[in-house]
Amino acid sequence: xxxxxxxxxxxxxxxxxxxxxxxxxxxxxxxxxxxxxxxxxxxxxxxxxxxxxxxxxxxxxxxxxxxxxxxxxxxxxxxxxxxxxxxxxxxxxxxxxxxxxxxxxxxxxxxxxxxxxxxxxxxxxxxxxxxxxxxxxxxxxxxxxxxxxxxxxxxxxxxxxxxxxxxxxxxxxxxxxxxxxxxxxxxxxxxxxxxxxxxxxxxxxxxxxxxxxxxxxxxxxxxxxxxxxxxxxxxxxxxxxxxxxxxxxxxxxxxxxxxxxxxxxxxxxxxxxxxxxxxxxxxxxxxxxxxxxxxxxxxxxxxxx
Amino acid sequence: xxxxxxxxxxxxxxxxxxxxxxxxxxxxxxxxxxxxxxxxxxxxxxxxxxxxxxxxxxxxxxxxxxxxxxxxxxxxxxxxxxxxxxxxxxxxxxxxxxxxxxxxxxxxxxxxxxxxxxxxxxxxxxxxxxxxxxxxxxxxxxxxxxxxxxxxxxxxxxxxxxxxxxxxxxxxxxxxxxxxxxxxxxxxxxxxxxxxxxxxxxxxxxxxxxxxxxxxxxxxxxxxxxxxxxxxxxxxxxxxxxxxxxxxxxxxxxxxxxxxxxxxxxxxxxxxxxxxxxxxxxxxxxxxxxxxx
Numbered sequence: 001x002x003x004x005x006x007x008x009x010x011x012x013x014x015x016x017x018x019x020x021x022x023x024x025x026x027x028x029x030x031x032x033x034x035x036x037x038x039x040x041x042x043x044x045x046x047x048x049x050x051x052x053x054x055x056x057x058x059x060x061x062x063x064x065x066x067x068x069x070x071x072x073x074x075x076x077x078x079x080x081x082x083x084x085x086x087x088x089x090x091x092x093x094x095x096x097x098x099x100x101x102x103x104x105x106x107x108x109x110x111x112x113x114x115x116x117x118x119x120x121x122x123x124x125x126x127x128x129x130x131x132x133x134x135x136x137x138x139x140x141x142x143x144x145x146x147x148x149x150x151x152x153x154x155x156x157x158x159x160x161x162x163x164x165x166x167x168x169x170x171x172x173x174x175x176x177x178x179x180x181x182x183x184x185x186x187x188x189x190x191x192x193x194x195x196x197x198x199x200x201x202x203x204x205x206x207x208x209x210x211x212x213x214x215x216x217x218x219x220x221x222x223x224x225x226x227x228x229x230x231x232x233x234x235x236x237x238x239x240x241x242x243x244x245x246x247x248x249x250x251x252x253x254x255x256x257x258x259x260x261x262x263x264x265x266x267x268x269x270x271x272x273x274x275x276x277x278x279x280x281x282x283x284x285x286x287x288x289x290x291x292x293x294x295x296x297x298x299x300x301x302x303x304x305x
Numbered sequence: 306x307x308x309x310x311x312x313x314x315x316x317x318x319x320x321x322x323x324x325x326x327x328x329x330x331x332x333x334x335x336x337x338x339x340x341x342x343x344x345x346x347x348x349x350x351x352x353x354x355x356x357x358x359x360x361x362x363x364x365x366x367x368x369x370x371x372x373x374x375x376x377x378x379x380x381x382x383x384x385x386x387x388x389x390x391x392x393x394x395x396x397x398x399x400x401x402x403x404x405x406x407x408x409x410x411x412x413x414x415x416x417x418x419x420x421x422x423x424x425x426x427x428x429x430x431x432x433x434x435x436x437x438x439x440x441x442x443x444x445x446x447x448x449x450x451x452x453x454x455x456x457x458x459x460x461x462x463x464x465x466x467x468x469x470x471x472x473x474x475x476x477x478x479x480x481x482x483x484x485x486x487x488x489x490x491x492x493x494x495x496x497x498x499x500x501x502x503x504x505x506x507x508x509x510x511x512x513x514x515x516x517x518x519x520x521x522x523x524x525x526x527x528x529x530x531x532x533x534x535x536x537x538x539x540x541x542x543x544x545x546x547x548x549x550x551x552x553x554x555x556x557x558x559x560x561x562x563x564x565x566x567x568x569x570x571x572x573x574x575x576x577x578x579x580x581x582x583x584x585x586x587x588x589x590x591x592x593x594x595x596x597x598x
Binding site: 023026029030032033036039047106110117118121125127131132145175180183235236263272276290 | 329332333335336337339340341343344346347349350353361362364366409410412413415416417419420421422424425428431432435437438439440441442443444445446447448449450452465466468469471474493499500503527528530531534535545546547549550552553554562565566568569572573576577580588591592
């Protein structure tokens with residue numbers, strides 16, 4: 001009797017001890033993220049409070065970097081440039097990718113093949129996208145010739161023009177980002193049960209009415225996701241501006257986003273403290289977007305389940 | 306009226322069929338127009354790699370090279386820059402990051418899914434929150450840290466910080482949840498050690514499920530631009546995306562457009578092949594990860 005009890009107790013002990021294997025399995029990752037995520041995240045905040053040029057140890061200066069930033073013409077300009085890029089690229093990307101998803105949701109011959117061609121911008125890296133667009137935007141290249149009937153100009157310096165260059169970078173961005181968001185919209189559309197559409201039809205709704213009052217409300221979680229992800233990634237705009245525009249963010253810094261500014265302060269001017277402060281500011285901006293997404297996405301008024 | 310025996314349909318049916326036909330035609334033409342608009346830059350890239358330099362920007366656009374120049378632009382590109390070295394670097398870095406990412410991702414995912422230990426919930430929540438922090442925030446402090454390690458301008462500096470991904474752990478945990486406990490328990494009864502069970506039972510079960518994860522990790526590594534740009538100063542340590550900057554102002558002197566398009570094509574080729582052969586996993590992977598764009 002007593003020995004039976006003891007055996008049960010020790011078995012329980014074995015099972016309890018076995019659970020520590022879980023900790024052993026997750027430990028390599030936990031240590032990795034402590035070293036390569038948590039530590040830099042914390043030192044990032046600390047560095048933003050220091051003057052640091054890589055040559056001498058960082059000197060604590062409190063909030064001076066932040067105060068200086070808000071008197072810094074380049075930083076204020078970078079905020080404008082970033083917001084312009086975010087608004088200019090996100091709104092068209094979200095709306096147009098929904099339109100394309102709706103189109104490819106219909107049945108017609110040749111649909112799958114055309115969809116594959118439409119997806120082709122998913123393949124190149126941002127660096128390659130930039131180089132392709134640099135060539136498409138050659139002063140006497142394809143884009144110039146396409147708009148020639150309208151402008152009558154044989155040469156347009158797209159990327160060197162102060163007003164045109166942010167616009168063409170937005171264009172490149174829309175081109176390269178749309179297929180991804182179209183995929184997400186398409187998945188959202190496919191998840192809507194056909195019965196709901198049929199029910200709307202039976203009730204006498206036409207296609208457009210059915211879209212506005214049945215599908216669009218059900219697409220709300222998808223819409224929140226698409227808007228948030230595209231806004232967050234546009235806030236981090238870097239590679240397109242870095243490669244396409246002359247002098248990394250030029251001309252005259254009209255394409256210097258916050259991302260480019262971090263790079264410039266950090267790796268051109270070696271002002272690590274300022275660069276870290278810009279990073280913290282960018283982080284705050286992105287966290288606001290993420291927070292909004294969570295707040296909006298949480299309401300399940302329209303969810304299917 | 307007597308039931309018609311003719312093979313002709315009624316006017317109403319014919320009209321309906323015609324309307325459907327026209328509808329499909331409109332849908333097809335709109336879709337075709339959009340597809341051409343989006344596919345054109347990629348086609349332009351590939352075809353320009355084989356055109357004579359003067360022909361690339363000619364008006365009207367030649368859909369096929371009038372003068373096929375073979376691999377001349379590829380050779381030109383290889384002469385101007387160590388592209389072979391960059392290619393090897395990109396492949397090597399991606400291979401290590403995918404392999405290590407899958408192995409340790411599976412290990413941690415399995416640990417989180419199949420064991421109860423104190424602090425598990427909070428650790429997992431912390432790892433999930435990593436995904437919400439964009440890399441640019443870490444750029445400066447991570448670079449400073451890597452310099453302290455003496456890893457600046459080395460393969461270790463290029464590879465190690467991107468070796469594990471929180472997303473891989475998250476996805477592997479989802480997969481590991483579906484491994485039946487009975488299977489693990491029977492191995493325990495047979496006397497297998499926990500590590501042995503992970504290696505010979507859990508890992509083989511998780512590996513096939515991770516095809517789309519492997520593609521995500523590969524793309525993240527292959528397309529990474531910002532980190533190698535700041536870590537690798539030595540030209541021979543560059544990866545393909547960083548090397549692209551050399552070819553980014555092709556019409557302002559050397560190198561010219563043909564070689565630029567040749568390098569672009571080379572850099573895109575592996576991804577295009579992945580897409581063609583593993584289309585389902587590719588698209589699945591992109592959707593679950595929310596990367597790109």
